[in-house]
Amino acid sequence: MRERTLTIETTTGDQIAAEMPTRGDVNPRGDRPSVYLDQNQWSALYKAQQVIGGIAPKEQRAAEWLIEQTEKKRVILPLSSGHMSETCQWRNGGERYALAVQMLRLSAGWQLRDPLAVRQDELTASMLGVIGNHDQPVFPPVVTLEPFATHAGRQQPSEPVANDLAAISFELDALISTSSLFDTLLDTESVSQNADSGWVDRNQRFTDWLGAQDNCGRELIRKQTYAFFFADTHKEIATAAQAADVSPDLMRSWVLSHMETEVSKMPSLGLFREIFHDKLVDKQTRWNSNDLNDMFYLTCGMAYCDYAVGEKYLMSRARQSLRRLERPFNIFRRLSDCVPVLADRIGECFVG
Numbered sequence: 001m002r003e004r005t006l007t008i009e010t011t012t013g014d015q016i017a018a019e020m021p022t023r024g025d026v027n028p029r030g031d032r033p034s035v036y037l038d039q040n041q042w043s044a045l046y047k048a049q050q051v052i053g054g055i056a057p058k059e060q061r062a063a064e065w066l067i068e069q070t071e072k073k074r075v076i077l078p079l080s081s082g083h084m085s086e087t088c089q090w091r092n093g094g095e096r097y098a099l100a101v102q103m104l105r106l107s108a109g110w111q112l113r114d115p116l117a118v119r120q121d122e123l124t125a126s127m128l129g130v131i132g133n134h135d136q137p138v139f140p141p142v143v144t145l146e147p148f149a150t151h152a153g154r155q156q157p158s159e160p161v162a163n164d165l166a167a168i169s170f171e172l173d174a175l176i177s178t179s180s181l182f183d184t185l186l187d188t189e190s191v192s193q194n195a196d197s198g199w200v201d202r203n204q205r206f207t208d209w210l211g212a213q214d215n216c217g218r219e220l221i222r223k224q225t226y227a228f229f230f231a232d233t234h235k236e237i238a239t240a241a242q243a244a245d246v247s248p249d250l251m252r253s254w255v256l257s258h259m260e261t262e263v264s265k266m267p268s269l270g271l272f273r274e275i276f277h278d279k280l281v282d283k284q285t286r287w288n289s290n291d292l293n294d295m296f297y298l299t300c301g302m303a304y305c306d307y308a309v310g311e312k313y314l315m316s317r318a319r320q321s322l323r324r325l326e327r328p329f330n331i332f333r334r335l336s337d338c339v340p341v342l343a344d345r346i347g348e349c350f351v352g
Helices: 039-050 057-071 081-088 093-107 115-131 149-154 163-186 199-211 218-243 248-257 259-265 267-281 290-304 312-324 335-346
Strands: 005-009 015-019 035-037 307-309
Touching: 005 163, 015 093, 015 163, 035 039, 035 290, 039 057, 039 081, 039 093, 057 093, 057 335, 081 093, 081 149, 081 163, 081 290, 093 163, 115 149, 115 218, 115 248, 115 259, 115 267, 115 290, 199 218, 199 267, 199 290, 218 248, 218 259, 218 267, 248 259, 259 267, 267 290, 267 312, 290 307, 290 312, 307 335
Parallel strands: 035 307
Antiparallel strands: 005 015
16 A cells, blocks of 8 residues: 655755555554654754764664664654644754754654543543443544644534545645644744743642641642642543533542542553652652643653653653552663663664
8 A cells, every 4th residue: 555645845945754644544553663752852863963972972873773763664753742832942943943854754744642632531531431331432542643633632623524525624634734733843933932820830839838748648648739639630620521421420429439549540641640749749849831841741652652761850750650550661761771672672673
């Protein structure tokens, strides 16, 4: 079967190709493993090709190998809307453009579904499972070519399309989605960081308050951070209950009797909850505006990609959380740690 791709050429002559979905298959990945890279690791791949001596020799070799295997379509490196946000904030136009071209080439159209949508799916599935009188829904794949997947949790439901126009509508959506992704990342103008919603200040005040409490046992502290977590996610819970068509009484029962245990089972939200807890109870924590972006996207990437590589601090937190949740470690602090495992997975040689 002939590969479906869309190739664009930028105004400076760079060509970028993206794999395109079909209406019947938005996830034609085969047996290719997926690796979610934190923004600092995308920067490492950029430096490996664009900046002489930009990264350590060991990381250089790992980055070159990963680039080669990705270009050969043996590995998938999905992009998230978090990557888009961080990249578009770079002030240096030339470097931003070069980084964006490389990210688009290597991701080749593959996206990480919006964590808001993923978390809602997890919550909805849990509510339906606990109630037990509904068939479990089949949710879209998280690593995907699905049109507009990176912002799936922030879109209004689309109007139904007549059957005879459905195929054309899908093709048009796929074309617009991919073109919009390219256009956003390649824009010549940088964007400003979003204004803080108060999340950082609320977390810092709670962390400071918790640190000042004397004689609080671990169980009580965990209950306190759980209550704070519930306050932070209550809108998501309400949205999921609506999607599951759960009555207020049943939702209340789920929250009071099942939520804590159920959240721990959720791949993305459960990991977020544990890392959130660890940061809240650490007296040394100083919350900043990047924390939400890092935790929000990386926990989803860790949960649904085969491997994830990110900055040292958050990966250390994540390892503690994975240990408590009794989940396997699939996360790494450096490309040079991940690549040997990945090479063994796909049966390719890597000499570090």
